[in-house]
Amino acid sequence: MPSTRPAERAAPAREEPAPLHSGVHAELSRRFITGQVTPGSSLSTRGLAEEMGVSQTPVREALSRLAAEGAVQIRSKRKIIVPTMTPERFRELLRCRELLEPEAAMRALPYIDAARLRRLKRVDDSIGSAIANGDLQGYMQGNFDFHFLIYDALPRGILNRLIEILWLQFGPYMRVVYGRVGTANLVDQHEVAINAIGAGDADALGRAILADIRDGMDLIGKSALCMLA
Amino acid sequence: MPSTRPAERAAPAREEPAPLHSGVHAELSRRFITGQVTPGSSLSTRGLAEEMGVSQTPVREALSRLAAEGAVQIRSKRKIIVPTMTPERFRELLRCRELLEPEAAMRALPYIDAARLRRLKRVDDSIGSAIANGDLQGYMQGNFDFHFLIYDALPRGILNRLIEILWLQFGPYMRVVYGRVGTANLVDQHEVAINAIGAGDADALGRAILADIRDGMDLIGKSALCMLA
DNA sequence: GTCAAGAATCTGTGATGGCAGATGCCGGAG
DNA sequence: CTCCGGCATCTGCCATCACAGATTCTTGAC
Structure with a gap:
């Protein structure tokens, strides 16, 4: 579980x-x-x-x-x-994520052991099947688990707490965006991140996380067309 | 009717x-x-x-x-x-501040008008007199006011909220550190920041805020000698 | 039919009382 | 003297009730 x-x-x-x-x-x-x-x-x-x-x-x-x-x-x-969704708020949320999450991932990298890496791969697989089944809720849970499985390798962090706060505000918005543009066009940056972790390459890991967040940024751009309220 | x-x-x-x-x-x-x-x-x-x-x-x-x-x-x-103070926690708090506050200041810079700049100078003066009088509480309140007078120029931000959370955890620690090493050896980075704002130089402002936080980092190093719990 | 006044309902807010676990004090046994 | 058993107290926690503003629904007047 x-x-x-x-x-x-x-x-x-x-x-x-x-x-x-x-x-x-x-x-x-x-x-x-x-x-x-x-x-x-x-x-x-x-x-x-x-x-x-x-x-x-x-x-x-x-x-x-x-x-x-x-x-x-x-x-x-x-x-x-629940706060209403505005493009500005969504954008700031993502910019805060850009600021914090690559740093958290890079810092946590040395603490990710083989067992955790295996769990990461398992979660990534479950994300893939959730997307295949159109299970949006399962996808979002898996996505959360994936990211925090990385960040929480470095335990008890204040930084992780801040990121968690961002995700709490982020969830309801993502749901709306995914509901509009679908999850089909998701490029899997998670695999890139897993490879970076396996190679112990902190910079590559940071770039992968950043790219993952930027993908979300693109989504809002695409959904902005039909977004009015 | x-x-x-x-x-x-x-x-x-x-x-x-x-x-x-x-x-x-x-x-x-x-x-x-x-x-x-x-x-x-x-x-x-x-x-x-x-x-x-x-x-x-x-x-x-x-x-x-x-x-x-x-x-x-x-x-x-x-x-x-109230959470007990540990060097690790103090350090992570400061690193999170380093991550967020220069960014917040640089983003807020375009929204700082002349009136706000005047208020900043006034607060900075009050900080100086608080230091002169040994009024630690007044100094800390002024320091808080100074920073958030800058950040809050860009209103209603999620980023500012995160920073506020950091300061809430930061206050009790700072009190202890100041009580140990005193406030005498405080270099006033605020003046540098004010000049950068007046010049509209975002990079210089970011550097000033960063230096202000780094000064706090140095303080903990100096007080680490007598810090045991 | 339209629309406004009022009642019923729903809302967050706050106070009160009590439960059970933790803490501390105090006196008696050794 | 030390130690320890029990009682008084303090703690967070939760359920319940009451209150006032807001919302919604009903009802009656025109």
């Missing part, structure tokens, strides 16, 4: 029950990263509470965290909404 | 009371950024609630946000603490 838990890497060995708000936040994060929420839609504390079988209190706490992470905006008009 | 407009709320704009948790978060953020909390210390929801005259609920919500921002760690052992 791929790690779907973004932040909270707790609950290691002890049989200590994880706080409910932590579970709610993990579930919501998964939905955001896999694009199961659409920009502009609204969430409600009561609705989510009932859906997840908990009270409002842990849901509110989780939503507070998501608000701090920029995944949701809390309007004073008694509305909690 | 010429249907009276249901509301002519154009002019006065009825003031909407800000949520309590928002105020609590703002106050706590200020304390973190100005170094009024010490690494390793613990906070309690009830204590802060009583101190600020509110219930636990808004305090918990504010602390959730601060946890998402990395300013506090929420231990499952019924403790919520």
Whole structure:
């Protein structure tokens, strides 16, 4: 099972029950990263509470965290909404990714061992089959797992946390873009990255990650034609 | 009857009371950024609630946000603490700042008008007098104001939000470092930055911000001698 | 039919109370 | 003196209720 838990890497060995708000936040994060929420839609504390079988209190706490992470905006008009998608915001998101992710990958490279590299290849395969099956959600989950399998080789990083925040905001947008232009024309930069890792070539790895992000940048250009709201 | 407009709320704009948790978060953020909390210390929801005259609920919500921002760690052992200071963490914080802040400054440069430049000079003066008076808290507040007066010229940025998160984690550490090595040997890169802004020289501005951060890096090196925990 | 007033509902927000685990203090046994 | 058992206290956590603004639906007037 791929790690779907973004932040909270707790609950290691002890049989200590994880706080409910932590579970709610993990579930919501998964939905955001896999694009199961659409920009502009609204969430409600009561609705989510009932859906997840908990009270409002842990849901509110989780939503507070998501608000701090920029995944949701809390309007004073008694509305909690997913930020609407604008080309400017999308572009800035990608530029921040360009700034952080190649650096994170290059730094993490020395810590990627053979086992992790095998897992990377396995995840990349699952991404391929997800694309073949038109499984958008599976593709996005795999894409997330792939990138963070690299970055998290260097553990406990502040840098990785920042990148995670970007992905939380990024997921809902990507969903929309993929829904418009499809995933067919995806060039697989992941294979290039895997080869760079195998060769221990940090610069090549950084370039591959950068190219992967730039591909997303191109997608928005292509989808900008039909994008108006 | 010429249907009276249901509301002519154009002019006065009825003031909407800000949520309590928002105020609590703002106050706590200020304390973190100005170094009024010490690494390793613990906070309690009830204590802060009583101190600020509110219930636990808004305090918990504010602390959730601060946890998402990395300013506090929420231990499952019924403790919520300010992260302890380690040289590695301090170094990574500074490296993330190096990555983001020069870029943010260079991007914001075209949006800095004369009025903002004047405010920058005024803040820089206040920093000088704070140093002269040994007012550490005033110095840190001024330093924060100075940097974000630059970055926020380009409004509503995701990048700025990431930088703010870094500063929230940075404040408690800086307090400790300054307390150890003092603020006497601070070279004022701010003046260099102001001149670069006046000249419209983006590269020079980026270099000045970078040098300002590197100075902090040097400080930790100097204080590493007496740093053990 | 149109449209506005009002009621029912839904929203985030905040306070309260209580649960269970962790901490600390204090006194008694050795 | 040391040690340790138990109780008082403090902790985060969560459910519940109440409140006020916003939204939606209904209803009644014209």
